[in-house]
Amino acid sequence: MPTESQNDRDTTHINRRQLLKSSLQATALTAFGTTLFKPAQSSAAFIKAPVKKGKIIVVGAGAFGGWTALHLLRQGYKVTLIDQFGAGNSQASSGGETRLIRAYYSDPIYVDMAMRAVTLWKENEPRMGQKLLHQNGLLLFNYPSSKAESESAIAIYKKAGLPLENVSLTDAVKRWPQIGTEGLDHVLYDPNAGYLDARKGCQAVCDLFVKEGGTFLQTQVKQEAIKGGRVTSITLSDGSLLEADQFVFACGPWLVRLFPELTKKLKVTRALCFFFASPSGQADLMENKLPTWMDRDIDGPFRSFGIPGSDFRGFKVGLTPPDNNVTDRFDTYHRMAKQEELDMVLGVIKKRFPKMVGQPLIEQRVCQYTSTPDSDFILDTHPEASNLWLMGGDSGHGYKQGASFGEIAARTIAGDQGKIKQFALTRLLG
Numbered sequence: 350m351p352t353e354s355q356n357d358r359d360t361t362h363i364n365r366r367q368l369l370k371s372s373l374q375a376t377a378l379t380a381f382g383t384t385l386f387k388p389a390q391s392s393a394a395f396i397k398a399p400v401k402k403g404k405i406i407v408v409g410a411g412a413f414g415g416w417t418a419l420h421l422l423r424q425g426y427k428v429t430l431i432d433q434f435g436a437g438n439s440q441a442s443s444g445g446e447t448r449l450i451r452a453y454y455s456d457p458i459y460v461d462m463a464m465r466a467v468t469l470w471k472e473n474e475p476r477m478g479q480k481l482l483h484q485n486g487l488l489l490f491n492y493p494s495s496k497a498e499s500e501s502a503i504a505i506y507k508k509a510g511l512p513l514e515n516v517s518l519t520d521a522v523k524r525w526p527q528i529g530t531e532g533l534d535h536v537l538y539d540p541n542a543g544y545l546d547a548r549k550g551c552q553a554v555c556d557l558f559v560k561e562g563g564t565f566l567q568t569q570v571k572q573e574a575i576k577g578g579r580v581t582s583i584t585l586s587d588g589s590l591l592e593a594d595q596f597v598f599a600c601g602p603w604l605v606r607l608f609p610e611l612t613k614k615l616k617v618t619r620a621l622c623f624f625f626a627s628p629s630g631q632a633d634l635m636e637n638k639l640p641t642w643m644d645r646d647i648d649g650p651f652r653s654f655g656i657p658g659s660d661f662r663g664f665k666v667g668l669t670p671p672d673n674n675v676t677d678r679f680d681t682y683h684r685m686a687k688q689e690e691l692d693m694v695l696g697v698i699k700k701r702f703p704k705m706v707g708q709p710l711i712e713q714r715v716c717q718y719t720s721t722p723d724s725d726f727i728l729d730t731h732p733e734a735s736n737l738w739l740m741g742g743d744s745g746h747g748y749k750q751g752a753s754f755g756e757i758a759a760r761t762i763a764g765d766q767g768k769i770k771q772f773a774l775t776r777l778l779g
């Protein structure tokens with residue numbers, strides 16, 4: 350999920366209090382990175398409930414599916430997780446090197462989910478045995494056209510008790526002399542945002558799932574068998590059948606292939622990531638000196654974002670180009686960037702990071718995500734099968750909420766909370 354879209358609608362279907370009460374079991378909302386709720390038992394111990402709730406199959410080991418499988422396992426289900434190419438594979442939406450994590454949204458539901466996700470990553474990293482969450486901050490380059498968006502976000506941050514600094518251009522250059530401010534109105538700074546190691550994170554979640562007793566299969570699911578309003582089994586590529594009590598399909602773009610009648614309004618979107626060689630000796634362009642960043646030009650032809658040099662991969666610049674719809678060929682086209690797209694990125698570098706001008710391109714990657722018309726996620730049952738769940742529609746911003754969205758999905762599937770209307774399939778079927 351390589352891009353950074355923004356939800357700008359008024360949430361009428363579920364308010365923040367309902368979300369915190371039902372899906373996060375909240376008793377209090379506190380700052381980014383702190384405990385959002387007091388669980389019934391210590392989550393630090395990860396005491397798995399006895400297997401007593403039946404069998405569940407989760408298809409797709411990306412940010413949504415992997416975390417859903419892990420949360421279901423901890424609730425006492427016998428869970429099998431399936432992915433055709435493996436967790437964190439390069440064809441998946443979750444398979445890139447890094448993804449931003451931030452609470453910068455106009456919709457409180459995603460603010461809360463991002464905050465909860467930070468807590469879940471922090472709680473699970475010790476058992477994963479590696480650092481995957483990097484809170485090095487986020488700079489938001491705002492134009493006159495993005496004033497309304499930033500004012501809405503500032504109000505939501507304030508209500509949530511989160512820090513979000515409104516920095517003048519003069520002060521921004523003093524604090525971060527590496528940046529250029531041409532054409533900007535102001536800069537916002539979120540000190541608690543940052544990035545996640547995406548590919549490694551998917552693999553770490555899958556490994557932890559197996560370590561705690563789950564079963565992982567790398568194989569392809571060909572079809573499901575619906576009978577009497579329920580799914581009885583799924584067929585694998587080798588012809589074998591797997592039976593379970595419930596089934597979750599969290600397979601990213603492949604939802605449009607497996608369920609075309611339900612997902613005809615979804616769009617698979619092509620996006621780009623470029624990695625440039627960091628200048629020798631320029632430590633101020635590394636992740637411990639420079640925050641992550643987003644360029645919020647609402648009226649511009651594209652939006653860009655990036656992550657300074659991290660894990661020796663180079664200085665990352667990502668964007669969603671104007672020509673980006675690959676729904677009908679998402680798994681067959683050659684993933685190569687065009688010269689004009691590289692030129693767009695070079696223009697961003699020249700304007701925002703003058704020290705990076707002239708640095709060689711060392712790697713480029715075309716990845717993809719699946720968009721809903723309203724940018725909201727999907728979590729609902731198939732209209733013809735009450736035990737078949739569809740989960741997806743990451744819309745380019747789903748990786749950061751994967752941990753908490755998986756938790757919501759597990760609680761919904763278990764019947765511990767009702768479905769969230771905002772994520773219903775019915776909105777896509779009209």
